[in-house]
Amino acid sequence: MAPPLGLAKRLLLASGSPSHTLTRSAFIARKPDHTKPNWGMVGLAFGTTVALWVLLFKKHNEDVMEYERRREEREKHDACTGCS
DSSP states (O other): OOOOHHHHHHHHHHHHOGGGTTOOOGGGSSOOOTTSOOHHHHHHHHHHHHHHHHHHHHHHHHHHHHHHHHHHHHHHHHHHHHHO
């Protein structure tokens, strides 16, 4: 059974029509307006940056404390084995 004539015409027109290539995507319907920043997104970006820096400093301080603890343990162990 042959496809309906209307469907065949639409398929042929869609593949060869130059007017369809000039249309814009639905996702890019308008250009962004750079004169009005999106303050919610700006705040989110800066807030995320601050949170990451806080986590970085916190992790650094934990690592330094662990290093100091292990160094003290090593010094105690070295002092005890040196005297026997």
